[in-house]
Structure formats: C-alpha cells, structure tokens
Amino acid sequence: MEISIIILCLILSAFFSGMEIAFVSSNKIYLEIEKKQDNFVSKTLTKLTEKPTNFIVSMLIGNSVAMVIYGFYMGDLLLRLAIDWGYYFSDWLNLLLQIVISFLVMLLTAAFLPKIFFQIYANSLIKFFAVPAYLFYKLFYFIAAIFIKISDFILRKFFKTEGDTIQLYFSKLELGNYITEQMSSVEDSETVDSEILMFQNALEFSGVKARDVMSPRTEIIAVDLFDSIEELKQLFIETGYSKIVVYQNSLDDIVGYVHSFDLFKKPKSVKEIVIPVEFVPETIFIKDAMNLLTKKRKSVAVVLDEYGGTSGIITLEDIIEELFGEIEDEHDSGEELVEKEVAAGVFVFSARFDVAYLNDTYKLQIPEGDSYGTLGGFIVDFTKEIPEKGDAITIGAYHFIIEEATNKKIELVKMTIQE
DSSP: OHHHHHHHHHHHHHHHHHHHHHHHHSOHHHHHHHHTSSSHHHHHHHHHTSSHHHHHHHHHHHHHHHHHHHHHHHHHHHHHHHHHTTOOOOHHHHHHHHHHHHHHHHIIIIIIHHHHHHHHTHHHHHHHTHHHHHHHHHHTHHHHHHHHHHHHHHHHHHSOOOOOOOOOOOOHHHHHHHHHHHHHTSOTTSOOOHHHHHHHHHHHHTTOBHHHHSEEGGGOOEEETTSOHHHHHHHHHHHOOSEEEEEESEEEEEEEEEEGGGGGGOOSSGGGGOBOOEEEETTSBHHHHHHHHHHHTOSEEEEEOTTSSEEEEEEHHHHHHHHHOOOOOTTOOOOOOOEEEEETTEEEEETTSBHHHHHHHHTOOOOOBTTBOBHHHHHHHHHSSOOOTTOEEEETTEEEEEEEEOSSOEEEEEEEEOO
C-alpha cells in the first residue's frame, strides 16, 4: 500500500509539473486555433485557459499536496527498510539519508524528466491531458482563488503594483514558430495556403532592407533628360514599362521618372513631365521606405550606395510583393530564375538568387556578408572581377563553373559542393 501511494504521488507530481510547464511553453496561437474546434476537448481547453493564473496555481497546489504525501510515506518506508536490512544510524544521519534519497527519486521521476518531456511536446500533451487537468483545476479552484486574492492584496498594498493580469496577446515569436511548423508539415507536392505565406512574409518584412528587393543598377532602363520625346516613346514601346527613370549625364544623377500616361499631354520635352523621386540608402528597411513613399505620395525611390552613387531603384510594387508574393502584369517578361539540383551536391543556379535564400532552401552554408547579397555578388566579391563564361572558380568547399555571363554580370552558374 505504501509503495502504491508513493508511486501514485510521483505520477501525480509529474503530471502537475508537466502540465504547468506545458501551459507556459505551449504556442498560444495553436491553443487559440484548437479552442475554435467544435468538440469536447476544445471546450475543455477554453475553460482551462480562461484564467491562466488560476490554472497554474491549481497545478502548483496539486503538486505540493502530492509532494507532502510522498515525503511522508517515502520517509517512513526508507526508515523501515534501513531497520529491516540491519542498518543503524543516528537520528540526524537517518533524516539526511531520507531527504537525499527522497529528493533524488522525486527530482528524476517527478520533476526533471516530466518537465523536459512536457516542454518538448507542449502543444500535443496539453491537449491530450486537458480533461484530467480540468478535473484537478476544478478541485483546487477555490483554494487557488484564495491564494491569488491574498497575493494580489500584498502586491497592491505593499508593493504598489497591479495585481494579476491576463495576457490576451501572443508574441511575434509564437506566430513565427507556428507558421514554421505549418510550412514544415507541408509536403513538396502540396500547395501552401496563401494566408500562411502572407503571414510568413509579414514576419520577415520588418527585417528586409532596400538592397534586398531593389532592381540593381545594371537592370535600370533609363532615358536622358535631354533625349527627345520620340526616343522616350520608342523606349516605352520596346520595354512595355509604365515608368522609366530619367537621368542627367549618368545614372548617378537621376532626376526623376516619367509615366507613360503623361505622354498623352503631348509634352515638347522630357523635362516637362519628369516626376521627382525620393532617395534612400541601401540599408533602409523597406517598411521605412514604404512609409516614406506613401507620405510623399511617390511610387519610386532611388537606392544610393555608401558613396552616394545609384545602387538601384525600388518601387512600391517591389515592397508590396514582399508581402503578397510576386505580382505579374501584362508587361512582365516572365523570366524565371533557374534553381535545380542536377545531381547529389551539384546545383545550377541563377546568380541573382540571394545567398540567404539558397542556404535556407538547400541547407547550404555559403558564407554571408555585408558586401554582397546574391550568389553572383559572392563570386565577384571573391574574384574582384566579372568572370567570363566557362571560368572555373573554387571558393572554399564550393566549385563554380560560369555557365552564362555578360561583361557586366554573372547570369548562371553550376555549383558543386566538394567533399
């Protein structure tokens, strides 16, 4: 009977300790979604989480009761076992041995292992044990309420602070963890919900800088301020763009842009229809760039490098695409970037891919740096020049063969990971 009571107390203590840590560690978004399900468990979860502090205090009370009973019976059992086995110690030594052995058994079986296990599988276990947890919650509810009122009184009276408050929000980290779980659970052949992708983009949005989404200088289509209207019209026809950048002397002196709609005003010169642009540094976050553009009612900004030269241009469309994904119109060229694994450890990539994207997607470890962002930039940063088609370059454990390149940039590379 004593051994049964001791084992039962250890199980209950492990349960109370585990549910306490599971409740604290569980993803609040996951719990909210589970609570919206129309079933018995979801209703139980709703009742459990109505008053989080009451639930935690109830678990602490249950754990304390189990430990007191465990300590009483465990001490008595150890004392009788010592006498039966012929071991005789002083009263102080007997007490010390009882404390040490009881503590080690309790720590291993009812505290350490359960808390680790319940923390790892917090979301699943809090749902699985919701019903028994609710029974104990109701059993100790009134005792917990009394302790909470006493603690609130002490906090307000002596420490001049507010009493217990319920946290009605979840953190950005919890949202990110939940979305990551959803993304990882989707098979490659399945399509991820657009809402999940949008949330993921929104979480990453605050950390994206202008240089990450801008159109680089080499891809800017521009017209000189003193070019003729006919030349401007022809450029609009050839590119299909609705906006074209206007510069004076060079791309480092951009004065604005023109919209194709303004050609209906029959201007006599490009200068008459130039719309001013904003200038932003490469390191500005796109959320700040978007605020700047919307306040100034502009749709185009010139991105400047550290020397004040033109690094690229960024538009509101570029920024919005970071949230909602690629937005294609009838004038988009439809050019697709190449990314494929042709063999084990052998890849073919467009040089425009971000190094961070390739590392995350293909579990690579290509070094990342502030002086470059793309795979092409990584290679050029190492070679200090634009490689030619057919060149072979080895950077650490990565061997590159330049498949396509121009005199201005690398287009396509074949990358082999060397053992």
